[in-house]
Amino acid sequence: MERKTFPGTLDSLADIRQVAKEEAQRVGLSKKAAYNLMLAIDEIATNIIVHGYEEAGRSGSVDVVTEVADGQLILTLEDDATPFDPLQRDLPGEETFTQPLEERPIGGMGIYLTINGIDEFRYEFVNNRNRNIFISRIGEK
Amino acid sequence: MERKTFPGTLDSLADIRQVAKEEAQRVGLSKKAAYNLMLAIDEIATNIIVHGYEEAGRSGSVDVVTEVADGQLILTLEDDATPFDPLQRDLPGEETFTQPLEERPIGGMGIYLTINGIDEFRYEFVNNRNRNIFISRIGEK
Amino acid sequence: MSFQILAEAKKVAKITLIGEVDSLSAREFQKEIERLAVEQPDELVLFVENLTFISSAGLRVLIFAKQKMGTHLAVYMVKPQESVVETLEKTGLHHSINIVDQYL
Amino acid sequence: MSFQILAEAKKVAKITLIGEVDSLSAREFQKEIERLAVEQPDELVLFVENLTFISSAGLRVLIFAKQKMGTHLAVYMVKPQESVVETLEKTGLHHSINIVDQYL
Ligand SMILES: Nc1ncnc2c1ncn2[C@@H]1O[C@H](COP(=O)(O)OP(=O)(O)O)[C@@H](O)[C@H]1O
Numbered sequence: 001m002e003r004k005t006f007p008g009t010l011d012s013l014a015d016i017r018q019v020a021k022e023e024a025q026r027v028g029l030s031k032k033a034a035y036n037l038m039l040a041i042d043e044i045a046t047n048i049i050v051h052g053y054e055e056a057g058r059s060g061s062v063d064v065v066t067e068v069a070d071g072q073l074i075l076t077l078e079d080d081a082t083p084f085d086p087l088q089r090d091l092p093g094e095e096t097f098t099q100p101l102e103e104r105p106i107g108g109m110g111i112y113l114t115i116n117g118i119d120e121f122r123y124e125f126v127n128n129r130n131r132n133i134f135i136s137r138i139g140e141k
Numbered sequence: 142m143e144r145k146t147f148p149g150t151l152d153s154l155a156d157i158r159q160v161a162k163e164e165a166q167r168v169g170l171s172k173k174a175a176y177n178l179m180l181a182i183d184e185i186a187t188n189i190i191v192h193g194y195e196e197a198g199r200s201g202s203v204d205v206v207t208e209v210a211d212g213q214l215i216l217t218l219e220d221d222a223t224p225f226d227p228l229q230r231d232l233p234g235e236e237t238f239t240q241p242l243e244e245r246p247i248g249g250m251g252i253y254l255t256i257n258g259i260d261e262f263r264y265e266f267v268n269n270r271n272r273n274i275f276i277s278r279i280g281e282k
Numbered sequence: 283m284s285f286q287i288l289a290e291a292k293k294v295a296k297i298t299l300i301g302e303v304d305s306l307s308a309r310e311f312q313k314e315i316e317r318l319a320v321e322q323p324d325e326l327v328l329f330v331e332n333l334t335f336i337s338s339a340g341l342r343v344l345i346f347a348k349q350k351m352g353t354h355l356a357v358y359m360v361k362p363q364e365s366v367v368e369t370l371e372k373t374g375l376h377h378s379i380n381i382v383d384q385y386l
Numbered sequence: 387m388s389f390q391i392l393a394e395a396k397k398v399a400k401i402t403l404i405g406e407v408d409s410l411s412a413r414e415f416q417k418e419i420e421r422l423a424v425e426q427p428d429e430l431v432l433f434v435e436n437l438t439f440i441s442s443a444g445l446r447v448l449i450f451a452k453q454k455m456g457t458h459l460a461v462y463m464v465k466p467q468e469s470v471v472e473t474l475e476k477t478g479l480h481h482s483i484n485i486v487d488q489y490l
C-alpha cells in the first residue's frame with residue numbers, strides 16, 4: 001500500500017492522473033481501461049478540489065492510495081472536506097444525454113463518467129475523511 | 142487528313158478540346174503532352190472566338206484539321222477572322238510571372254501557355270484563313 | 283460541358299487543442315470561446331488530433347460554446363482520438379458535434 | 387501540465403470546382419467570386435480535387451479574385467491535380483496561392 005499526497009488545488013490534477021496512469025500500466029490494464037480510470041480519478045479529484053475545498057472556502061490535501069489485492073488494482077482518493085457521497089446523487093438519465101446541447105443542463109457529467117468508466121466504485125467516510133475508491137479488475141479485456 | 146467544323150462560339154470549346162484529347166490518345170502521346178496540347182488548342186480557339194469573332198462583331202466557324210505525318214501529330218485550327226499572328230505578340234517575360242498577383246497585368250497568359258506547352262507552334266494565313274498549327278512529336282517522353 | 287461550382291462564405295472560428303483538457307486548462311479553453319463568441323461565427327472547428335485527454339470540464343465548455351454562440355452554430359471536431367470519441371458518445375455530445383476526418 | 391491552445395476567427399469563402407474551367411465556365415467562376423467578394427473574406431479556399439482542366443481564363447479569375455478581395459486575402463488550393471499545378475507554376479501563380487493537401 002502506497003500513499004501520495006497532493007495539495008487540493010487544480011494544478012495537482014495532472015500529477016494525480018499521472019499516478020493513475022502509471023499504476024494502470026504497471027498492472028497491465030488495457031489502454032481503454034487505463035484511460036477510463038484516469039478520467040474517473042480526474043473527475044472525482046476535480047469535485048473534491050472545486051466543490052469540497054474551493055467553493056466551501058476550505059483547503060486541504062488529496063491523497064492517492066494504491067493497493068493491489070485479489071487481482072484488483074484499488075486506487076483511493078482521500079480528502080478532508082465535508083462528507084459527500086457521489087453515489088447518493090441522482091445521476092443524469094439517458095434522456096439528458098440525447099437532448100440538444102442548447103437545452104441541456106451544463107453539469108452532472110462528472111460522476112456519470114466516473115461510475116460508467118470503471119469496474120467498481122465505492123464511497124466511505126472513515127476517520128473523518130472522504131474515501132472515494134476505484135476498483136479495476138486486472139487481466140481482463 | 143480529317144476536318145471537323147465547329148461554330149465559333151465558346152460552347153464549342155469542350156468539343157474542340159475533346160478532338161485534341163482523342164487524337165493525342167490515338168497516337169499515344171504522354172498524359173502530360175496530351176494535356177498541354179489540349180490546353181494550347183483551348184487557348185487559341187478561345188482567342189479566335191473572343192477576339193477574332195465576338196469582339197470584332199463577326200461570326201464564323203473554327204475548323205480542326207488532323208494529320209499524322211513524319212512521326213508527328215499535326216493539329217490545325219482554321220478560322221475566317223481578321224489575320225492575327227500570335228507569334229507577333231510580345232510574350233510576357235519572366236518578370237511578369239514573378240510579380241505579386243495584385244500588381245500583375247491580368248492578360249497575356251494564353252499565348253504563353255500555348256507556345257510553352259507543345260513541341261512546335263506555327264502560324265500561316267492561307268486562302269484568306271488563319272491557320273494556327275500545333276505540332277507534337279509522337280513517341281517521345 | 284462538365285463543370286460544377288459550389289460556393290459559400292462563412293465566419294469560421296478555429297481552435298486547436300493540444301495535450302490535456304482538465305478543469306484547470308478548461309478555463310483557458312473557455313476564455314478563448316468567449317473571445318471568439320464576439321465574432322458570432324457560423325462554424326466552430328476544433329482540431330484535436332493531438333488532444334490526449336478531455337474531462338467533463340472540457341465537455342462543459344463545448345456545451346457552453348453551443349449555448350453562447352447560438353443554436354445555428356455548427357461544431358466540427360477534426361480527428362479526435364478514440365478515447366475522446368468514446369467520452370463524447372457516452373455523454374451524447376456526438377449528436378451535436380460533427381466528428382470528421384478532414385475539415386472541408 | 388501539457389496543454390496548448392491556438393484560436394482564430396476568420397471569414398472564409400469556400401469554392402469547390404468540379405470538371406473543366408475554360409473561358410465559358412470561367413464566367414460562372416467569376417460571378418461566384420464577385421458574389422463572395424461582397425463578404426470581404428480573409429481566406430479563399432478552392433477545393434479542386436476534381437478539377438480536371440483549367441485554362442488561362444480560369445487563372446485570370448484567380449488573379450481577379452486577389453485584386454478584388456484585397457491584398458490581405460489568403461488563397462488556398464486544396465489537392466490540385468498535377469497538370470493544374472504545372473499550369474500554376476508556369477504562370478507563377480504558385481507564388482501567390484498556397485497549394486495544400488488539406489485545409490486546416
Ligand atoms: N466533493 C463534493 N463536495 C460537494 N459537492 C459535490 C462534490 N462532488 C460533487 N458535488 C456536487 O455534485 C454535483 C454533480 O457533480 P458532477 O457529476 O461532477 O457534475 P458537475 O461538477 O459537472 O456539476 C456538483 O455540481 C456538486 O454540486
Ligand SMILES: Nc1ncnc2c1ncn2[C@@H]1O[C@H](COP(=O)(O)OP(=O)(O)O)[C@@H](O)[C@H]1O
Pocket residue numbers: 184188189192193222225227230247248249250251252253442
Ligand atoms: N485571334 C485574335 N484576334 C485578335 N486579337 C487577338 C487574337 N488572339 C489574341 N489576340 C490579342 O492578343 C492578346 C493576348 O492574348 P492571350 O495571350 O491569349 O492573353 P489574353 O487573352 O489573356 O489577353 C489578347 O488580349 C488580344 O488582344
